Amino acid sequence: MSVKEQIEALREELRKHNHNYYVLDTPTISDYDFDIKLKELQALEAKHPEFYDANSPTLRVGGEITKNFNTVVHEHRMYSLDNSYSKEDLLDWEKRVEKILGDSNIEFTCELKYDGASISLTYEEGKLVRAVTRGDGFQGDDVTTNIKTIKSVPLQLKGDYPAKFDIRGEIVLPFEGFYKMNEERIANGEDPYMNPRNTASGSLKLQDSSLVAQRPLECLLYSVVGANLNLETQFEALEKTRSWGFKVPTVAKLCKSVDEVMAFVEYWDVHRHELPYETDGVVVKVNTLRYQEELGYTSKSPRWAMAYKFKAEQVSTVLNEISYQVGRTGAITPVANLAPVLLAGTTVKRASLHNADQIEKLDVRVGDAVFVEKGGEIIPKIVGVNLDLRPQNSEPTKYIDHCPECNTELIRTEGDAKHYCPNEYGCPPQITGKIQHFISRKAMDIDGLGSETVELLFKEGLIQNYADLYALTVDQLLPLERMAKKSAENLVKGVAASVEIPFERVLFALGIRFVGETVAKKLAKAYKNIDALMYASALELATVDEIGERIASSVVAFFQNEINLDIINRLKGYGLQFQVSAEKLLNQTEKLKGETYVVSGVFEMSRNDLKKLIEDNGGKVGSSISSKTTFLVAGDKMGPSKRTKAESLNVPIISEQEFLAKLS
Structure with a gap:
């Protein structure tokens, strides 16, 4: 046997033993024998570097240092x-799904929702090529070096895997390993870690991968995405990916009704405490993958999945003080400052009180013993008061009437739950909040500039609005605290590079009230440039798809303000993109304007490409058939109920080829 063959045989044998031990939990070799074979492979690889393999089992021990984690755009967005x-x-939710699909016999796959750090793994030709954190769902950090040290992540797959795909999962820290880590920290005189979830998440960004290798992290996989996967259902996908070498929990269950789903939920709400990992709920998914594709997504979440959260943990503590925060829109949020208390693995000192109505409804007062829980197990909130422990000298809470930052009298419009500070251009947190929104990742995404730096620049009088960012120079920045020459240069370069950001994101970055990412895209598509949008009336704006009176009025008010117009003119001068690019316009027409299409079934082109064609040509994609549907585009395997409904409403049914012929 040649040296190359020896090396490859040892690698394959060690991969098999690794899979048996860390994934199947059925070791077939002693730790001693495994280590001997690993050292044998290390020695051979050291003598023959020409046979280097980035996915060799010998690289599991880590040792690479990552100073900066590169940002990577997800090929397939990670939704919440x-x-x-x-x-x-x-x-x-089931009724909504049935209505869209026109099918009342839908199967669901139920899986436990593990509480860890989300990860996306990319495999090409069976090899792990990239591991990226969730980030904001659009892009995350490349942590491949650290992920390779996790033994339950296969570096080389087996079986009939696709040529390329992404698989999503959670990096978790089992309770046993977490407790052992804390015992060692306490013995060394160090503070213990607070909870497994945060410890697992923090592990992914350690610069030294050998430290990550020492932590008993595991990776539990639950979703595979990509093209030409040859999978029919979610349940099949779980079984198939398990056969490729992934650690996929076996507790998943196929359910035929919501009653069966609830039985699964009720069982695990009790028995989850017997599991080796943290869980906080059950994820329910429509089982058929083509149905998932047909249901699609909202701007934030898949329509085909729902997380059922277990009842939140609740604790009691004392409310010491109520303070008030001012957001970038001027909205006032009351915050409860609490006596520190341990809740769901973290120490809670603050909780949201939402608004004046909530304070009045709960009759929350300073000095009260209050009940606190984590809404969705993320944001702490006060849910009640223990009146038996209320102090005798207690007085009702009087909500503030002036801004805590600039002392301007607060306003509250009819039908609005929150109070607002109207001093939009003179209230410090509103000024810095607008700039922080402008530079955020989903907006202008300016490298080298963060929230703290914005606060510092404002405090030093260098910026008063986001247009001022484009006038900053390195010489102005150098005298600032903790601002080295390289940092100053990177900030100025990052600001200059942002002029290439496309129009819809610039529009979102302006911070017009009620104009989020999705609305900004719709307005950019409808008006093509900032000038057309600027002169649109509220009546005209309200005719744009999904733009109601509230958004229309807000947009008109924004462009009627002279300060905003002055800032936009300055931004134009700095070269920002205030119109849809010529390249994008080239592929857009108004051929389908005023028409609504429902797309159902399996097509030669991808469903997303088909929907994009409709939207690029001025049409609207509907989620379910109604009297407003212009055409039903029918593919293979379309449900018979969809056809029946279309025929009953006299909605014309056309094929993919007929639709393409209509366009041409």
Whole structure:
């Protein structure tokens, strides 16, 4: 046997033993024998570097140092899940799904929702090529070096895997390993870690991968995405990916009704405490993958999945003080400052009180013993008061009437839950909040500039609005605290590079009230440039798809303000993109304007490309058939109920080829 063959045989044998031990939990070799074979492979690789393999089992020990984690755009966006807390929520979701699909016999896959750090792994030709954190869902940090040290992540797959795909999962720290780590820290005189979830998440960004290798992290996989996967259902996908070498939990269950789903939820709400990992709920997914594709996504979440959250942990503590925060829109948020208390693995000192109505409803007062829980197990909130422990000298809470930052009298419009500070251009947190929104990742995404630096620049009088960013020079920045020459140069370069950001993101960055990412895209598509949008009336704006009176009025008010117009003119002078690019316009027409299409079934082109064609040509994609549907584009395997409904409403049914012929 040649040296190359020896090396490859040892690698394959060690991969098999690794899989048996860390994934299947059925070791077939002693730790001693495994280490001997690993050292044998290390020695051979050291003598023959020409046979280097980035996915060799010998590289599991780590040792690479990563100073900066590169930002990587996800090829397939990572969405967040909608949450439900009752059977009624699930039934409502089921009805919506049935209405869109036109099918009342839908199967669901139920999986446990593990509480860890989300990760996306990319495999090409069976090899791990990239591991990226969730980030904001659009892009995350490349942590491949650290992920390779996790033994349950296969570096080389086996079986009939696709040529290229992404697989999503959670990096978790089992309780046993977490407790052992804390015992060692306490013995060394160090503070213990607070909870497994945060410890797992923090591990991914350690600069020294050998430290990550020492932590008993695991990777539990649950979703595979990509093209030409040859998979029919979610349940099949779980079984198939398990056969490729991934650690996929076996507790998943196929359910035929919401009653079966609830039985699964109720069982695990009790038995989850027997699991070796943290869990906070159950994820319910429509089982058929082509149905998932047909249901699609909202701007934030898949329509085909729902997270059922277990009842939140609740604790009691004392409310010491109520303070008030001012947001970038001027909205006032009351915050409860609490006596520190341990809740769901973290020490809680502050909780949201939402608004004046909530304070009045709960009759929350300073000095009260209050009940606190984590809404969705993320944001702490006060849910009640223990009146038996209320102090005798207690007085009702009087909500503030002036801004805590600039002392301007607060306003509250009819039908609005929150109070607002109207001093939009003179209230410090509103000024810095607008600039922080402008530079954020989903907006202008300016490298070298963060929230703290914005606060510092404002405090030093260098910026008063986001247009001032484009006039900053390195010489102005150098005298600032903790601002080295390289940092100053990177900030100025990052600002200059942002002029290439496309129009829809610039529009979102302006911070017009009620204009989020999705609305900004719709307005950019409808008006093509800032000048057309600027002169549009509220009546005209309200005719744009999904733009109601509230958004229309807000847009008109924004462009009527002279300060905003002055800032936009300055930004134009700095070269920002205030119109849809010529390249994008080239592929857009108004051929389908005023027409609504429902797309159902399997097509030769991808469903997303088909929907994009409709939208690029001025049409609207509907989620379910109604009297407003202009055409139903029918592919293979379209449900018979969709056809029946279309025929009953006299909606014309056309094929993919007929649709393309209509366009041409």
